[in-house]
Amino acid sequence: MIARVAWLLARPGASGTATLVLPVTAFAIVTTLLLTVLGGAQSFWTWTDDIAFSYQLLAVVALVLLVVPLASLGGAAARLSARRRDDRLATLRLLGATPVTVSALAVLESTVLALAGAVAGVAGYFAVVPALALVPFRGAPLGIEGVVLGAPVIAGAVLGIAVLAAVSAVLGLRQVVISPLGVRTRQDAPKLSWVRAGIAAAVLVVSFGLMSVLQVAGSAMVIIAFLAAAFGGTLAVLNLVGPWAIRLVARRQARRATRPAKLLAARTVLESPKAAWRQVSGVAMTSFMAVFAGVGVALIDLTAGDAGMDAASAQLFADIRTGILITVIGSFLMVACSVGVNQAAGILDRRDLYRSLDMLGMPERTMDAARRRAVMSPLRLTAIGSAVVAAVVMLPLTGVTLLVQPLALIVIAAVLAAGIGVVALGLVVTKPLLRRAATEG
């Protein structure tokens, strides 16, 4: 019975094939990016000399940083797949289908779409491999054999994507199972507490204190422990305070908005500050890391330049800079994809509303400006805010870097600006979908 109903639900509805094509495309992009990241990281484990461990350690840091935006993108793809069916599944619940039936349908459908997307994503990965092989580390390109993953890893990634989709479908549809009307009426208006700000301020003060003590600390182990505590603590703070800060700014924007697009954008963010944060949180981590590590590398470079540095260490620091840039770019690419996927889903979900706004005479540029602002405003706040937090935590060192190696900070700022541009591009790509929704319904 479940298979028969699933087949009925899988048939394209009013929105045409988009309900099927969009999640499949999203999962394909997730898979391609995941395999590309894994392929790049894998090449670091082909080295076996003394300095290889340092590279592997840094690769793990980069992987951890990329996991956040990748998970966010994966989650967006899975939610898109699940949400496309939310209403119909909620209707099935209203008709008397059991929670087990609804869950089974959601899992089955999401998993099948994820598998189809993942397989397409593997093809995408192999298309990217030649470019990935050209990325230079340790003075030479990584090479094809270094970045091509083995069959077990690829199969594992495909399976992982399918499991992610299944788990996300179950979690996403818990609401439908608990209360079908909850989904149909969409009345949630989450609030976030001031407590978050208090905790964040406390952790920032501690981190700043750690970094100040760092300058007089003796052993390398103590320095690393302090650095790790300050880095980890501040990252945790970013996650804690991010949605709250986004909500605070959006509330202010909603109060002060003088133009329709600004008002609409601020209210869209206020509808779910957590969702707005989830979409851009990867950038927060990366932006924080870029400044944090960028300042560190610039200073090490400087001090080593005075004392003289061996060729291997010089290469390592040059590669760390490359790694930072690649991680920042990768992170922004994933956020751009995530934004594209969420926007496409949002437009499809709200096509009746967009059609009605067009009928009322709302110019398309106002609708477009509203959705652009709803993404770009939290993104700018997140990217710049995280960079500023990192600069504050590293304050004395940031000041020194700014004075003696301004180029290092300028490069980081330029990459962040380019990243924000890439996300804006992700929004432009979905504009035709908005036009179609507004004019064709």
Next chain:
Amino acid sequence: MSSFVIEATGLEKSFGTTRALTGVSLAVRAGESLAIMGASGSGKTTLLHCLAGITLPDAGAVAFHGRAGRVGVNTLNERGRSQLRREEFGFVFQQGLLIPELTAIENVALALMLNGMPRREATSHAAGWLAALGLAGMEDRRIGQLSGGQAQRVAIARAQVTGAAVVFADEPTGALDSTTSADVIGALLHSTTGQGRTLVMVTHDADVAARCSRIVEVRDGRIVGERVGAAA
């Protein structure tokens, strides 16, 4: 000056091989309430969309007699028709189709802000309309926190706040129970024809149509009958 606010002549419209309108001519008098009745698929919504400049007819013409004189609706480009709809027309849809993220007052004020009115002034006008429609005290509620009837009143306020010469309503009571429906129609008539404005309403509900001043019946894309309603 013509006593007609909208004049349509010889409207033809097809979607693929389906003929939605066949040679429809209709004139709407200023200040009247006109109900367009018909079964599902009869072409009544297509007719409303052509009159309002949402859809362009394949043949025929629609003229609007407004503050700036006679305007050929179907000769305007997309932008011109958008501006006309924004400044001269108001719309009420079956599901309200209000913006769920906005509060009731913001939904209404937005219509004025789109025409360039400062927010403070727009909010003040919007509050007046909401109060007139019995929604005082509910200004800051989000749409999900309102009942169906209250949401439709917000939609009526949004349609009227700009001073629209003509309000087009597409099954405005289609999703409401009979008591709320009677209430909403009362509010709609009072805020339109009661203020000297014009109402063009598509409905399949005979009781709702009967409250208008004139009723035209559409079948298979043609007007097949016309009669006087209770409000005449």
